[in-house]
Amino acid sequence: MANLINFFETFMSKNSIFKNKQVLQSSYIPENILHREEQLNQIASILAPALREDRPSNIFIYGKTGTGKTLSVKYTTKQLSRVADAREVPLKMCYINCKLKKVADTEYRLIATLSGLFRKKVPPTGLPTDEVYKIFFSAIDAEKSIIVIILDEIDQLVSKTGDDVLYNLTRINSELKNSQISIIGISNDLTFTDNLDPRVKSSLSEEEVIFPPYNAIQIQQILKERGRKAFKKGTIAAGVIEKCAAIAAREHGDARRALELLRVAGELADRSNSKKVMLKHLDEAEDKIERDKILEVVKSQPKQYQAIMYTLLIIKPDKKKRFFTGDVYSKYMDICSSLNLRPLTQRRVSDVLAEFDMLGLIRARVISKGRYGRTREMSMNIPDFLIPKVKLILKNSLNI
DNA sequence: CGAGATTCATGTGAAGTATACCTTTAGGCTTAA
DNA sequence: AAGCCTAAAGGTATACTTCACATGAATCTCGTA
Numbered sequence: 001m002a003n004l005i006n007f008f009e010t011f012m013s014k015n016s017i018f019k020n021k022q023v024l025q026s027s028y029i030p031e032n033i034l035h036r037e038e039q040l041n042q043i044a045s046i047l048a049p050a051l052r053e054d055r056p057s058n059i060f061i062y063g064k065t066g067t068g069k070t071l072s073v074k075y076t077t078k079q080l081s082r083v084a085d086a087r088e089v090p091l092k093m094c095y096i097n098c099k100l101k102k103v104a105d106t107e108y109r110l111i112a113t114l115s116g117l118f119r120k121k122v123p124p125t126g127l128p129t130d131e132v133y134k135i136f137f138s139a140i141d142a143e144k145s146i147i148v149i150i151l152d153e154i155d156q157l158v159s160k161t162g163d164d165v166l167y168n169l170t171r172i173n174s175e176l177k178n179s180q181i182s183i184i185g186i187s188n189d190l191t192f193t194d195n196l197d198p199r200v201k202s203s204l205s206e207e208e209v210i211f212p213p214y215n216a217i218q219i220q221q222i223l224k225e226r227g228r229k230a231f232k233k234g235t236i237a238a239g240v241i242e243k244c245a246a247i248a249a250r251e252h253g254d255a256r257r258a259l260e261l262l263r264v265a266g267e268l269a270d271r272s273n274s275k276k277v278m279l280k281h282l283d284e285a286e287d288k289i290e291r292d293k294i295l296e297v298v299k300s301q302p303k304q305y306q307a308i309m310y311t312l313l314i315i316k317p318d319k320k321k322r323f324f325t326g327d328v329y330s331k332y333m334d335i336c337s338s339l340n341l342r343p344l345t346q347r348r349v350s351d352v353l354a355e356f357d358m359l360g361l362i363r364a365r366v367i368s369k370g371r372y373g374r375t376r377e378m379s380m381n382i383p384d385f386l387i388p389k390v391k392l393i394l395k396n397s398l399n400i
Numbered sequence: 401c402g403a404g405a406t407t408c409a410t411g412t413g414a415a416g417t418a419t420a421c422c423t424t425t426a427g428g429c430t431t432a433a
Numbered sequence: 434a435a436g437c438c439t440a441a442a443g444g445t446a447t448a449c450t451t452c453a454c455a456t457g458a459a460t461c462t463c464g465t466a
Binding site: 127326351369373 | 408
């Protein structure tokens with residue numbers, strides 16, 4: 001006990017190198033956004049008519065991850081609704097991330113969570129989908145207002161459930177008496193619109209905004225700006241920002257990654273009682289981020305998925321080695337029987353493996369081996385140094 | 401020797417099933433007049 | 434008689450299974466040079 005009190009005391013008296021760590025969190029919205037003037041202006045001028053209670057055009061936004069799409073949209077809509085509030089213009093913004101499982105990854109759930117934002121609770125299952133539409137419909141049409149629905153990572157939704165949802169959403173306007181909705185779709189898949197129903201495509205992308213990647217210099221400026229607010233003066237060693245930017249620029253100019261890197265490096269520096277963020281902290285941070293991300297994904301998988309993941313690790317944890325669906329499935333059957341777990345069918349396992357590919361846990365592609373059939377060729381995408389740790393987690397969670 | 405047919409192992413789409421959950425309805429019980 | 438609670442009935446979404454067909458290049462077959 002005494003030890004811990006001591007620990008907390010020193011923790012508090014020890015001065016952190018952070019001034020305000022929040023600034024580096026990905027949820028943080030700075031008051032001025034660098035290098036996105038053009039995009040911000042575009043979005044703002046498209047949305048501005050909302051203040052005169054006209055329906056703004058639908059917007060389709062694309063650009064790779066970490067190019068500031070979400071940030072810019074949130075920033076604009078936040079300012080816009082501030083003005084709207086001041087002038088008592090009825091304007092409502094709904095931000096939804098379609099990637100989140102159990103939140104908005106099916107048509108039903110999307111409309112359900114949307115209704116939830118209007119204080120109309122919808123049960124997680126049981127209602128017919130059109131019933132949910134009706135609930136949503138009456139919720140938004142209850143009083144006159146302009147509603148902007150922001151669908152982040154919209155490509156995820158469509159690839160899983162098709163574009164009917166979008167069609168229904170864009171069509172809903174003609175039925176509404178009081179309100180009008182417009183949709184902002186955000187996607188980081190540039191080819192996303194290609195497989196879209198032409199009607200949906202044309203109405204969703206009445207306006208388009210493109211976010212190009214940042215270059216290394218721009219990322220540096222962003223990092224400096226945020227670093228200045230986040231860290232106390234003189235706590236960043238020379239070259240740290242530069243290296244951080246270089247690492248991120250290597251990955252198509254992903255600013256989110258750069259900021260995360262800087263934050264985690266700072267945390268590591270703090271923890272090791274260092275007075276400055278050093279270059280070595282960056283290296284450590286890179287590992288830690290990757291590790292945490294993967295461990296997080298693995299931990300949050302359902303049991304069956306974990307069993308399959310475990311099978312993959314047993315088969316060949318080597319990054320280079322290739323393996324096929326057949327190998328995986330037969331081994332998986334073994335593991336299931338030794339675990340007393342009812343095995344899924346091969347059909348299902350095939351889908352799960354495809355999902356692992358999407359999650360980046362494995363790399364997979366479908367190949368034909370000619371006379372020897374056709375299969376999914378896979379290789380592990382989890383770095384070697386993490387394998388034992390992942391294995392341990394799975395063992396724990398599967399009671400092995 | 402080369403064009404076309406064959407073959408294998410599994411991908412993939414569609415339809416069916418089990419489960420968990422929702423609303424509605426009918427019956428049974430209580431309560432108040 | 435009206436009100437309230439409970440359990441059964443009837444309905445849905447979702448995760449998974451079952452069924453059946455699609456794939457595509459290595460290999461085989463067979464006619465031809």
